[in-house]
Amino acid sequence: xxxxRHARVALVGLGPIGVEVGKALAEREGLTLLGxxxxxxxxxxxxxxxxxxxxxxxxxxxxxxxxxxxxxxxSRGRADVVLLCTGSRLHTVLxxxxxxxxxxxxxxxxxxxxxxxxxxxxxxxxxVDALARERGVAVxxxxxxxxxxxxxxxxxxxxxxxxxxxxxxxRVVDAAKRRGPLRAKVGAGMxxxxxxxxxxxxxxxxxGLSESAALIALGLGLPxxxxxxxxxxxxxxxxxxxxxxxxxxxxxxLALVQAGDEVRVTLDLTMAVGAASxxxxxxxxGDPPVRLKVTGGFHGDRATVGTVVNAVPFVVAAxxxxxxxxTVPLFGLQPxx
Amino acid sequence: xxxxRHARVALVGLGPIGVEVGKALAEREGLTLLGxxxxxxxxxxxxxxxxxxxxxxxxxxxxxxxxxxxxxxxSRGRADVVLLCTGSRLHTVLxxxxxxxxxxxxxxxxxxxxxxxxxxxxxxxxxVDALARERGVAVxxxxxxxxxxxxxxxxxxxxxxxxxxxxxxxRVVDAAKRRGPLRAKVGAGMxxxxxxxxxxxxxxxxxGLSESAALIALGLGLPxxxxxxxxxxxxxxxxxxxxxxxxxxxxxxLALVQAGDEVRVTLDLTMAVGAASxxxxxxxxGDPPVRLKVTGGFHGDRATVGTVVNAVPFVVAAxxxxxxxxTVPLFGLQPxx
Numbered sequence: 162x163x164x165x166r167h168a169r170v171a172l173v174g175l176g177p178i179g180v181e182v183g184k185a186l187a188e189r190e191g192l193t194l195l196g197x198x199x200x201x202x203x204x205x206x207x208x209x210x211x212x213x214x215x216x217x218x219x220x221x222x223x224x225x226x227x228x229x230x231x232x233x234x235x236s237r238g239r240a241d242v243v244l245l246c247t248g249s250r251l252h253t254v255l256x257x258x259x260x261x262x263x264x265x266x267x268x269x270x271x272x273x274x275x276x277x278x279x280x281x282x283x284x285x286x287x288x289v290d291a292l293a294r295e296r297g298v299a300v301x302x303x304x305x306x307x308x309x310x311x312x313x314x315x316x317x318x319x320x321x322x323x324x325x326x327x328x329x330x331x332r333v334v335d336a337a338k339r340r341g342p343l344r345a346k347v348g349a350g351m352x353x354x355x356x357x358x359x360x361x362x363x364x365x366x367x368x369g370l371s372e373s374a375a376l377i378a379l380g381l382g383l384p385x386x387x388x389x390x391x392x393x394x395x396x397x398x399x400x401x402x403x404x405x406x407x408x409x410x411x412x413x414x415l416a417l418v419q420a421g422d423e424v425r426v427t428l429d430l431t432m433a434v435g436a437a438s439x440x441x442x443x444x445x446x447g448d449p450p451v452r453l454k455v456t457g458g459f460h461g462d463r464a465t466v467g468t469v470v471n472a473v474p475f476v477v478a479a480x481x482x483x484x485x486x487x488t489v490p491l492f493g494l495q496p497x498x
Numbered sequence: 499x500x501x502x503r504h505a506r507v508a509l510v511g512l513g514p515i516g517v518e519v520g521k522a523l524a525e526r527e528g529l530t531l532l533g534x535x536x537x538x539x540x541x542x543x544x545x546x547x548x549x550x551x552x553x554x555x556x557x558x559x560x561x562x563x564x565x566x567x568x569x570x571x572x573s574r575g576r577a578d579v580v581l582l583c584t585g586s587r588l589h590t591v592l593x594x595x596x597x598x599x600x601x602x603x604x605x606x607x608x609x610x611x612x613x614x615x616x617x618x619x620x621x622x623x624x625x626v627d628a629l630a631r632e633r634g635v636a637v638x639x640x641x642x643x644x645x646x647x648x649x650x651x652x653x654x655x656x657x658x659x660x661x662x663x664x665x666x667x668x669r670v671v672d673a674a675k676r677r678g679p680l681r682a683k684v685g686a687g688m689x690x691x692x693x694x695x696x697x698x699x700x701x702x703x704x705x706g707l708s709e710s711a712a713l714i715a716l717g718l719g720l721p722x723x724x725x726x727x728x729x730x731x732x733x734x735x736x737x738x739x740x741x742x743x744x745x746x747x748x749x750x751x752l753a754l755v756q757a758g759d760e761v762r763v764t765l766d767l768t769m770a771v772g773a774a775s776x777x778x779x780x781x782x783x784g785d786p787p788v789r790l791k792v793t794g795g796f797h798g799d800r801a802t803v804g805t806v807v808n809a810v811p812f813v814v815a816a817x818x819x820x821x822x823x824x825t826v827p828l829f830g831l832q833p834x835x
Binding site for chain 1: 522525527528587602617642646650651653654655656657658659660661713714716717718719753785786788789790792794795796800802804805807808809822824825826827828829830831832833834835
């Protein structure tokens with residue numbers, strides 16, 4: 162396999178991340194955008210250049226991925242990838258994954274539960290793996306979180322350790338600096354009651370924290386049968402960036418992996434308007450201990466775009482099947498030649 | 499392939515790192531030490547337990563790797579690995595690699611030039627790759643540096659970037675806190691003249707900096723034809739940890755990757771007695787920028803042992819051939835099941 166051969170990409174889902182992914186694809190040597198699809202009435206049928214800028218004059222946004230796949234079928238080859246930027250939950254994204262595999266595409270998706278679907282949806286994961294192998298394509302869920310900060314980067318650092326006793330990863334994101342969907346997902350501006358209802362209905366909260374915890378646990382040789390997750394609101398003490406005192410600034414979410422009585426992995430995520438000292442830090446207690454910090458933290462949106470676009474040539478070069486961010490050697494922007 | 503199957507390890511080279519690797523192997527579930535070899539008169543024939551402690555009573559250190567391979571041949575299988583902790587330069591280690599491959603072993607080695615042997619020794623690299631494929635085994639050079647701090651970890655972080663303009667990695671090691679061979683390799687206590695002679699004769703200096711630079715460049719899609727490396731002494735201004743004023747405390751070594759007129763990758767390594775603020779830092783200018791710091795730095799010896807031992811099950815699971823630390827998904831202590 163020549164890891165550097167040209168890959169062509171069909172982009173499905175033109176939300177804020179999808180649009181930025183499209184722009185990044187257009188700039189990247191070695192990748193060509195085949196076209197894009199989004200069923201939203203304000204997008205389908207419009208020229209793609211209106212969303213992505215210059216290089217796509219004359220290309221219309223398709224109303225459905227099926228249209229896009231059908232129209233490009235004649236010229237397709239083994240190095241074609243669908244980038245799915247459509248949803249966080251596997252049960253909604255699964256039919257789209259199956260459709261893309263069926264059309265002979267590799268799949269890279271921002272679907273958070275696809276980061277390690279075996280955790281919550283083992284039958285679906287097995288089905289995707291079987292279909293992908295049958296069609297000779299690879300399927301990967303990635304992004305910055307899950308996908309890098311709280312799993313892949315942690316295991317890259319832990320690979321220096323003779324022994325790991327425990328791992329704590331802390332990510333603090335200032336939601337004031339992020340786009341609208343992130344503010345909505347963390348409940349900014351809600352009353353505590355609305356927040357509690359949103360969490361109960363799974364409308365609020367970061368999806369993928371337990372998936373990251375599972376990846377770390379497996380990479381350290383720990384069992385994953387005791388992963389617990391909690392979400393609490395961060396309440397404004399005083400008016401903060403337009404959020405009134407007593408209202409919700411965001412969330413504090415924890416995932417823990419226990420082995421027996423001991424907490425071995427702690428993932429500690431705060432995403433809130435006005436959160437102080439945004440940063441990512443990885444603390445590994447073991448031999449040797451490791452203390453790693455990313456000042457300011459990886460930028461959520463830009464790093465999601467980066468991880469997704471960079472994954473494309475690696476997925477093209479991977480053996481068929483369901484992959485994840487620690488079974489594919491996702492180092493850098495492209496595989497070595 | 500079952501990534502978690504049991505692997506058995508033959509240890510060749512019982513210098514300070516080899517001994518610590520042996521102790522770590524003995525503690526690691528899923529790995530068994532087959533035996534060890536070292537031709538040094540003060541080691542060959544002695545009970546291995548004298549060097550590694552309790553669990554090896556009755557096992558003698560073999561005088562040659564060939565003896566070790568022959569004696570264990572009958573019971574060997576596909577999951578057997580030789581850990582070579584013998585030298586930094588490929589031309590001295592190559593015959594040992596070939597011998598191990600010939601005996602049907604996978605190879606993991608601390609040989610620094612094996613981190614990316616294509617850079618300086620393309621014919622040797624091709625030969626190792628061909629032999630390894632022929633015998634169905636994988637060969638990997640790894641360690642903390644080269645192998646992690648200044649290459650693999652950098653590319654793990656860079657995988658978040660939509661665009662990378664330049665990379666600077668700085669590693670500062672206080673040689674006063676390290677074992678004798680490290681102090682010797684950085685020239686601690688020498689006169690500046692002795693240091694210059696040692697550098698000219700390639701007795702001094704960190705081996706592998708250009709190999710790390712090449713791995714980064716390739717992972718970023720940059721050409722590697724303009725890598726330059728320099729080594730300068732760090733001179734004691736006042737008496738420092740037993741080194742007189744005017745004598746050498748250690749070295750400051752730089753590797754640069756240029757593309758046209760621009761320096762795109764800078765690897766900046768200081769290893770000196772009494773070096774202030776030991777740390778590893780990775781600065782990526784791009785979209786998004788990344789600022790990552792490992793406080794205190796990865797511990798050179800312990801992290802070398804960790805990277806080497808952790809690599810074993812990944813190498814067993816890898817496709818045959820010559821590998822490197824960014825073509826094998828070296829995340830954590832073991833591959834996912």
